[in-house]
Amino acid sequence: MDGLLLDTESLNERVNGEIVERYGKSFTSDIKIAIAGTTAVNSAQTIIKTLEIPLTIEEYLGERNKLLYPLYPTAxxxxxxxxxxxxxxxxxxxxxxxxxxxxxxxxxxxxxxxxxxxxxxxxxxxxxxxxxxxxxxxxxxxxxxxxxxxxxxxxxxxxxxxxxxxxxxxxxxxxxxxxxxxxxxxxxxxxxxxxxxxxxxxxxxxxx
Missing domain, CATH: 3.40.50.1000 (HAD superfamily/HAD-like)
Known part of the structure; x- marks a missing residue:
């Protein structure tokens, strides 16, 4: 569904980019490729580990969801x-x-x-x-x-x-x-x- 039927990936990219920028990091195409098609938990884990973001998976997803949930119906x-x-x-x-x-x-x-x-x-x-x-x-x-x-x-x-x-x-x-x-x-x-x-x-x- 995501990235094939519905264009939700652009929403994810926008939100992930906004979060990691708070920590002086960039959401690169390599990371986008690495998390494509995976679950939210696995995606958060990859982003946190790769960019050394000082958040737990739960904290990251909490920040992400606050920004992302209002955008989902616009896909x-x-x-x-x-x-x-x-x-x-x-x-x-x-x-x-x-x-x-x-x-x-x-x-x-x-x-x-x-x-x-x-x-x-x-x-x-x-x-x-x-x-x-x-x-x-x-x-x-x-x-x-x-x-x-x-x-x-x-x-x-x-x-x-x-x-x-x-x-x-x-x-x-x-x-x-x-x-x-x-x-x-x-x-x-x-x-x-x-x-x-x-x-x-x-x-x-x-x-x-």
């Missing part, structure tokens, strides 16, 4: 995302969201997007008790496939992060990566397809 969809979701729904292809977001965060981010989220069969989220390990482990994708009554080899995953791609591959699924422009596309050579935008994906490949 916009990426070009082509809603059109693809609607197209697949017309062909009765089951769809699910498998996101590292917690349910609370997911609900805030999607509050203004219920008109197209209705096309998804289910949502598997990062704080689901049945997920033992987050991405790049395959747990979240395998659990989602199980709940869809689908075989992993019949699943197509859309991802924007390296950890997400690795999780999909480990699950034995086909994966299309649409990375943030800050990423070097060479990082995603293991993907089945790498695109610049969702608008480049031809749904006829799976609905014809």
């Amino acid at each position: 916009k969809t990426f070009p082509g995302a809603v059109e693809l979701v609607q197209h697949l729904a017309q062909y009765n292809i089951p769809q699910a969201i498998a996101s590292s977001s917690s349910r609370k965060n997911f609900e805030m981010k999607t509050v203004n997007h219920q008109d197209w989220l209705k096309y998804f069969e289910l949502f598997t989220l990062g704080d689901d008790p049945e997920i033992k390990q987050g991405k790049p482990a395959p747990d979240i994708f395998l659990l989602t496939a199980q709940r869809l009554n689908a075989q992993p080899e019949n699943c197509l995953v859309f991802e924007d992060s390296l950890s997400g791609m690795e999780a999909a591959i480990a699950a034995g699924m086909t994966v299309v990566v649409i990375p943030d422009p800050v990423f070097d596309k060479k990082m995603f050579t293991a993907a089945d397809m790498v695109l610049n935008s969702m608008t480049e994906f031809d749904p006829q490949m799976i609905t014809s």
Whole structure:
């Protein structure tokens, strides 16, 4: 979802940048790459350790959430995302969201997007008790496939992060990566397809 369907990553980047600047640090593209697709706790841990921020994970997340939560409902969809979701729904292809977001965060981010989220069969989220390990482990994708009554080899995953791609591959699924422009596309050579935008994906490949 994040960085693929909804542009929440720019909100995260803005808030993380504001927090670390208080300590004379910069939120660099390397850190952005390192935390992409991970849980909030893992992201905070990476930022604190890498930049030597004098906060605990709980303190960092507290500061982050105060700034971020009011912004979440403003998240916009990426070009082509809603059109693809609607197209697949017309062909009765089951769809699910498998996101590292917690349910609370997911609900805030999607509050203004219920008109197209209705096309998804289910949502598997990062704080689901049945997920033992987050991405790049395959747990979240395998659990989602199980709940869809689908075989992993019949699943197509859309991802924007390296950890997400690795999780999909480990699950034995086909994966299309649409990375943030800050990423070097060479990082995603293991993907089945790498695109610049969702608008480049031809749904006829799976609905014809």
